[in-house]
Amino acid sequence: MSQPVKISVKVNGKRYEREVEPRLLLVQFIREQLQLTGTHIGCDTTYCGACTILMNGLPVKSCTVLAVQADGGEILTVEGLEKDGKLHPLQEAFSEHHGLQCGYCTPGMLMSAFYLLQKIEEPTHEDIRKGIQGNLCRCTGYKNIYTSITDASKKMREGA
């Protein structure tokens, strides 16, 4: 086993300094060391997207990033979406339109959707399909997820 490495990462606005094994995956760091278990693991091969988070503003699948790669970086997870006790419009919309069933893909799905809406304010149906193509959902058939994201983008444009 290699020597632990000290890393400093800002997660959901809070700075954490930890010693980690060089081989520790970022998702394991987030789940096990920071106890932020909203980010899930579904496949370990970068396919399913359950572990999607934002690292330095970009969506990454945290099962395929090492914790040491996040050193000095900023991370946003599902736990960071709610602000001052107010849910993000995407969170509201997913619940309002039944965009989740078991809820296992939801955190990753929300993070991909969050990034999509930052990039494209008024996404088309095709934009949304492409925006979440890296996130599997086995429950909903995606239909209500499209509706949720469309509705959230509308509410965000209206400044709700």
Next chain:
Amino acid sequence: MGWVGKSLRRKEDERLIRGNGLFADDDTVEGMLHLFILRSPYGHARIKSIDTSRAETVPGVACILTGADIEAQCDPFMQLGPEPCDKIVDLPLAVHKVVFQGQPVAAVAASSPAIAMDAGQLIDVEYEMLEAVVNPEEALKDEIVIHEGAGTNRVWHGVFEYGDVDKAFADAAHVVKIDRMHFHRFAGAPLENNACVAEWTRQGEIEFLCNNSFLGFAAQLLAPGLRVPIEKLRMRSYDIGGSFGIKICNYVYMALSALASKKSGGRKVKWSETRTEHLLAAGHGNERTFLDTEVALDKDGVVTAIRSRHIDDCGAYTRYEPLGCVIWSQVLPATYGVRNFHIDFTQVLTNKGPVAPNRGYSRMQHLWFMERVIDICAHELGIPADEMRLRNYVREFPYETPNGCVYDSGDYPAMLAKAKELIGWDEWQQRKEEARKEGRWIGLGIGTTLDSGTNNFGQAQIMNPYLPFSGNSEVCSIRLDFDGSVIVTMGSGPSGQGHETAASQVVADELNIDPSMIQVRPGFDSDWNTFSGHSGTYASQFAVTGLSAVHGACQKLKKQMLQLASYMLEAGEEDLEFGVGDEGPQLAVKGTDKKINYWFLSNVANSNNAVLDESLADVTLNVRHVYRPPFKVPDTGKKFGNLTLTYAAQLHIAVIEVDKDTFHPKILAYAAVDDCGNLINPQIAAGQVHGATSHGLGAALMETFNYDEAGNLLTSTFSDYCPITSMNIPDIEYGNIETPSPFSYNGAKGMGEGGGAPLHTVSAAVQDALFDEGLIVTESHHSSPAIFERLQAPNRKTAVRVESR
């Protein structure tokens, strides 16, 4: 009033959208151990030796389990089937032989998942490779016997004969013969893999936090397997990341976590499966081959009899099987009025992953068979696919099938009309004809299916007359807590179906209060919540079993509340009304300002009871209700009886174009019409339809477990298994009709499995697109390479024969 029937936003979402759910893998405590399972790289091999000495020296390793430990500490898991199933030794680790790729051989518990994996890779296992058998028909020859103790691979055989088949064939105007059809192997692949945290305490109790979806059943298998009384087990789930039936069979692995905890002196042990482990070994859907099918039809194309031989491939262990050998007969004639059947049914072991009851379990395979029969006959006799169905649909309800099942209600022609309207049937027919002229391959396909719900476990006795299972039940307890809050517990342990919400809707209507005033405890918990031996989420039944239990419990609670309030308010029970006042939920005397709120009611029942009269001794405001559907044990000799209470129906239509260059079957339009009786929460019901449709489309177009001859799974990662994504799924037009069930208190029918409708629909549409090319669809999987290959040697001349008089 009127919460039932509304698309109430789900209570579960409050935690799930914040990332605050509690999935089994989320349970992490300081000092816990992590389990790595070393699995067989071979489909069939003898274990010559296992040497754990190198692994034991790895710092951080707490204990290692091998087959020898397991054999000494466990009894083989009970198999449901009769002889020879009871001779199959099913232990959590292989002892002398491995019989499928991915079978556990050893397990390491260590201080981190990475250390456990490191150590696991230092376990030296010497194998002697054996020839594998992956083809079910080959396996039936018993040239390679998978479980030597059983002596044969054939685990079940039975003949299902009803009516007068010979006469029907003698009288037939047409006989259509189909040599061979094959339903492929796939699974629901829930996004959350199996996981379990187990603690075998020093007091000899075993606590599980897991994601098994049928814990009432799992407890009954785990306790004898682990040689402990069942009351020593605390079985618990909280949030489950999808199951689709697959997680019914993860008890085998739960046992390993428990045994590792025991061996490590009672430390908590977490096991989290990887995706590859899941695809290899968590459970596959049943694969089925249909041979020598003969269909008798009258001059109008009405099917009068079917003869066929079905071989079900259950993989390397039976476990929940051979239940599937009988479950399909819940839908024996599908949606059609056929009265004469001769089905010779065999189940066989192969060196592939064991099956588990995957969404649409066993009925989906048979419904696909029936839809292929209808569709192939329609094409061969030149009858349009919609007309063929209209001539054959069951129309009078309740309808008793030839094997004694009772279809409660339905209107298949209305569903067909609705689906045709949704998709624009006539316009597509026209566009299809125009496209044909241009040489394009466009087809329209219909799939009509059933989702039989609330099963009668008595059917297990058709499979094994000695099995002490019958009927069905679900349980609800409801109480007013000390502070007057309404607490509901159930045994269902859902995996995304929104039971907390639906139960709240029912209670809110019964007590005339707001759903937000009701707490439904999440998950299954054998210590805190109520349950029965049938408790779980499976077989499309919650809307009937679960909600009937909730409704029944409400009646008991209301009776006690009325008694107590009547005494306290000095008013007649008939003068009281339930509702919400300034001080929350209450009972009030109609037309007066006299009232008592839930806190006061609860207070006198629980903490201030000297004020009460003796006549109220039985009033506890804490009640339990068990719902038992009105089932009888079927006639096991005749294989006759009512096997399920309700029959939800699905009617799907697809328009597919097969690309002439790439052979990709592109869905141009898709409609799904559902009938699950009265809707409890329309948004949840629609969500289940979308999800079941997505699973079926994934299975029909992309997802398959392919094995090579040595028993290697060739699709053991998501990159190879290809689960359906947002880029592959068409836009689905959803429609609904409601034919209330006369057999449930609320007119609802259990739903959620969806009958595998897209598999039938896609097969029908592909055949319609390619029939003129000489292709008869006899396979359920339609990837582009598969279609390309089939078109190289069109099978119509060899696969089907029609004899007309």
